[in-house]
Amino acid sequence: MASNHLYLVDGSGYIFRAYHQLPPLTNRYGLNVGAVYGYTAMLWKLADALDKADGPTHLAVVFDKGSHTFRNDLYDKYKAQRPPAPEDLVPQFPLFRDATRAFSLPCIEEAGFEADDIIATYTMKAIAAGWDVTIVSSDKDLMQLIRPGVDMLDTMKNERRGADYVMGKFGVPPEKLGDVLALMGDSVDNVPGVPGIGPKTASKLILEYGDLESVLAAAPAMKPSKMRENLIANTEMARLSRVLVDLHREVPVPHALDELRLDGIPPEPLRAFLEDQGFKTLLSRLAAHAPGKDKADPVAGAAAGSATPAAEVALPDFVPLPPIDRDAYETVTTLERLDAWIAESYASGIIAIDTETDALDSISANLAGICLATAPGRACYIPVGHRSDDGMFAEAPVQIPLADLVARMRPLLADAAVLKIGHNIKYDLNVLKRVGLDVAPIDDTMVMSFDLDAGQSLAGHGMDEVAQAVLDHSCIPFKEVAGTGKKAISFAQVPLDQATRYAGEDADVTWRLWTRFQPRLAREAATRVYELVDRPLIPVVAGMERAGIKVDREHLSRLSGRFAQEIARLEEEIHGEAGQPFTIGSPQQLGAILFDKMGLKGGKKGKSGAYSTDVTVLEKLKADGVKIAGLVLDWRQLAKLKSTYTDALQAQINRDTGRVHTSYSLTGAQTGRLSSTDPNLQNIPIRSEAGRQIRDAFVAEPGNVILAADYSQIELRLAAHMADVPALREAFRRGEDIHAATAQELFGEVNRDTRGRAKTINFAILYGISRWGLASRLEIEPDEAQAMISRYFERFPGISAYINETLEKARATGFTETLFGRKTWFPQIKAGVQHIRQGAERAAINAPIQGSCADIIKRAMVRMTPALEAAGLDRVRMLLQVHDELVFELPEADVEAATPIIRAVMAGAAEPLVSLSVPLGVEIGTGPSWGAAH
DNA sequence: CGACTCACG
DNA sequence: GACGTACGTGAGTCGC
Structure with missing residues (x-):
């Protein structure tokens, strides 16, 4: 049996060629259809090749849909300088689809992807099925797909192109073409590449070093030249370019390969179309014989008039999934069986993984x-x-x-x-690393869910909840x-x-979730x-969690003892003031003592009807000279520090490592910040x-120091950039004290009082202000507060514009966005209940600022270790992140060399994706402990 | 398990 | 007309 041969036609390429090659032509509706005519003629010519030996058994025409694709998300300038389509071509666009359907050929397009990506996806599917593929296009990006069984056809030059053609034109085989294209860039698509490097230099470099990463790695050692400088200065641009020229090979395509089968081209509806367009x-050629047939096909002819057009390509959102069958999984x-599953994993190319x-x-x-899992429904444990079941007597299974599993995996x-796809794969990465296994490349459906739906009705992004929401499936509860409770056993x-x-x-379920999220990332x-x-x-x-941070147990223990003594003393004094013993830690009892027994003023609050006894209330009483209030405040502070930090932290020290290992959540905070648990190391006291x-208990190993690097005022800087406030921007550029500058602007003079007020107002702005709150x-x-707010808006008009625009966008779209396009949804933004709605509004004002800040420090974290290693500083370990601060442990001898690199990576973290109009300041300190590093 | 309180950015 | 007010987190304690 002759093997199947799939032809994939780059429809968009055809259109532009047709437009440039044919004279204007008008149809009976007065519409310019020259390009449509040219396109139709080209399809005809192609169809005429149908019966040839190497002609298609299957065929699809692929189009670009819309101008916004996932590549624009990666690089906003992508294809940005491309001139708009010619005016007389635009109205013809729908007709190209009509023409394709007239030939009864499927036309395929997918929002968020380019035709190239769809072609790549079908090509990979066809290769996997053992088919031959011909890509009808002359696009150089698509030449990356050429390999045995895959060639390209340039119908204008009537030329078939294989690996030799690519070797001849670019000097490298097709599989290296992506690296060459990344280096040389593409001025038409605005792929940046590396300045000064064209096709010749690019192919020379790739031939010499093997691939892009190797070229970049070798750059510092090259002999001094403009090229070396350019390579070093544009490393990130080159990497970005590499991603841009890469073809997406997993587009959710609407048709299975088999649905692209070609069985001749029926005369209808082609005849009707040709007639309609004139x-x-x-038409006269059709009368002689249909394209793709040497003579008229009597069968197709008989169907004339009743032929159905080619499948209307209404793209399903969902590739259908088989029902979940828990009995189908293999133990x-x-x-032998392990090897079989490993082989199946290679064949699949995509696996879901979960460690228990x-x-x-x-x-x-x-x-x-x-x-x-190697496919939906196909999994093994x-x-x-x-x-053993009882953990003791019975025999283990x-x-x-x-050791065998590790070696084979x-x-x-x-x-x-x-x-490798996981749901919260950071966990699996750590567990597997500890048995000696590295995992790459990875995808994470939990993070995907978060990046798509942060703030949506989902409370979290855990597997059970996401499976319910996305797949309508209830997972077995753990x-x-x-x-x-007490009868709980471990999974083992x-x-x-x-x-x-x-x-x-x-x-x-993880595999299934991936099929749903993967296409949504590009589309949304x-x-x-x-x-x-x-x-x-x-x-x-994951690496930071494994690294942990050393904690001095004795130091904490000493503090605990000291706090305990002081707490006991205060307790006695408080009970004396109250005239009776009571539980100071019970707000209920404390409220009763203060307001009922002692008759102090301070009213009720809260829907529970209980007295509020929080800091603000106690501070007021203290200011009024109520002695017990001050004592309770002191007691509270110490009790908090002791129970939450000095006691709890000691229990968290890992016996094997002697360090404390927090767990970070990438999906915990709606704005994109990380959060930290078990223990929370993002709220260690400092004020x-x-x-x-307590911070002094976080120490470095002997010979090492702790280095803490903080972004200074990053949220205000981003606000100045995002809201475009020249006065604030200039103040930051001049390195001024920003709160003092604000005070000068608002009050005309700077002193302790006005600076303090200005600082409060600055923060109020970031949080979405209300006159009552201020x-x-x-x-x-x-x-008075309202007057100050008005003055602020008057002085910094960009701020009020930013707030209005942010709220309008949130109301119109339901979400806000950071500088890097991170979405946070605000379903309550249109709530009927005022205070719910206003709460959502304040959060929406804050989210782009807080979230952009989170994006920036995350990018700094991603680049930090490679940057340090490139400088030979492989003993510097990044340990903690506290929203605007990174904490490192490093040999004392490396401090001098590491400091400027850490500073540069943090200060430049937004580049090249986003250029800020405000500099990012970074303050760095070092010392034997975290406390001393500040 | 929710309310309250308070530690951080 | 009253309400209750700053954004984002996690954890310990009390008391039902």
Whole structure:
């Protein structure tokens, strides 16, 4: 049987060629249709090749749809300088689709993707099926796809092109073409490339060093030249270009390969179309014989008049998925079956992976088993660490030895051609790293969900919730397999059949989620933030979690003891003032003592009807000379520090590493910030002296120091940039004290009082101000506060414009965006209840600023280790992130060399995607402890 | 498990 | 006309 041969026609390429080659021609509606005629003639010519030996058995015509694709998200200047389509071509666009359908050929387009990506996707599918492919185009980007079984056809020059053609034209084989294109750039598409490097130099460099990354790595060692300088200065641009020229090979295409089968071209509806457009020459040719047939086809002819047009390509949002069947998953306990699954994984090229462990934190958990899914519905569970059911007497189940599993999985997990998808894969990365396995490349459906839907009705982005929302599927609750409360067992004790059902479902669901999220990223313009910010961050944060930070237990213990003494003393004094003992930590009891028993003024608050006893209330009482209020404040501070920090932190020190390993969530904060748990290392005290001492417990190993690098005033700087406030911008450029500058602008003089007020107002602006909020902070009347706000807006008109535009956009679209395109949704922005709506408005004003800040520090984190390593500083470890601060541990001897690099990476983190009109200031300090580094 | 309080940016 | 007000987090304690 002759093998199948798929022809993929670059319809957009055809259109432009047709336009430039044919004279104007008008149809009976007065519409210029010269290009349509040319296009139709070209299709005819192609169809005439149908019966040839190497002609198509299957064919599709592929178009670009819209001008915005995921590449614009990656680089906003992509194709930006391309002139708009000629005026007389635009009205012809719909007719090209009509013409294609007239030939009864499927025409395919997909929002968010270019025709090239769809062609690449079908090409890969056809190769996998063992088909031959011919790409009908002369586009150089598509030449990357050429390989045995895949060639290109230039119908204008009537020339078939294979690997030799690419070698001849670019000097490299097709698989290296992407690297060459990335270096040389493309002025038509505005792919930046590296200045001064054209096709010749690019191919020479790639031939010499092998690939782009190797060229970039070798650049510093090249002999001094303009080229070397350009390579070093444009490393990021080159990497970005590499991504831009790469073809997306996993577009969710609407038709299976088989649906593209070609069975001759029926005369209808082609005849009707030609007639309608008045293409008489072609009509007369049709009368002689239909294209693609030497003579008229009697069967096709018989169907004339009743032929249905080619499948209308209404693109389904969903590739249909088989139902979930938990009984279909396999338990793998032999090396033969393991090898079979590994082979299947390579063949698939995309696998979902999920590790099961005996604990919740990825740093101390032991591996119980690994689950792989190679396709929706196709999953296996490989137990390695399961114990007996009772954990003691019964025999442990037969399992593959861990060492064998690790050895066989290592090449697969590290293979660049196999994508590993996880839901919160950071966890799996850490668990697997601890048994010696590196995993790359990765995708994370939890992060994808977050980048698409942050702020939407979902409370979180955990697997169970996302599966419910996206797949309408209820996952087995973990409790159901592991039990709950005292009777809970670890996953390592779960019987294998149950474990397989549970783990298999997780990996299966992950694969399915990926099929839903992957196309949405491009369509919904989330590619930029996912690919350039969050996805590359995952392994970086995983590394920080594994690194942990050393904590001096004795120091904490001493503090605990000191706090305990002071707390006991205060307790006695408070009870004495109250005239009776009571639980000071109970707001209820404290309220009763203060306001009922002692009869102090301070009213009720809150819907619970309980007295409020928070700091603001107690501070007021204290100011009125109420002694007990001040004592309770002191007690509260110490009790908080002791229980939350000095006591709890000691318990968090890992016995193996002697360090504290937090867990960061990439999806916890709606604005895009990270959050930190178990323990939270983003709220370690610093503001009070007693609290500050706790930071001194975070120390460096002997011979090392802690280095803390802070962005100074980054949110205000971004506000000045985003709202375009010249006065603030200039003040930052001149390096002035920004709150003092604001005070000068608002009050005409700078002193302690006006600077303090200005600082409060500056923050109020970032948070979405209200006159009442500002009034209570400044302890003035709302009218006065309103006057100050008005003055602020008057002086900085960009701010009020920014607020209005942000709110209008949020109301119109439902979301706000950061400088890097991160979306946060605000479903409550149109709420009928005023205070709910206003709350959403304030959050919407803040989100772009807070979120842009988060994007910037994330980009700094992604680049930090490579930048340090490039300078030979591989002993510098990045340990913590606290929103605008990065904490490192490094040998004392490296401080001098590392400091300027850390500063440069942080200050330049927005570039080249975003150029800020305000400089980013970075303050760096070092010392034996975190406290001393500030 | 929710309310309250408070630690951080 | 009253309400209750700054944005984003996580954790410990109390008390139902």
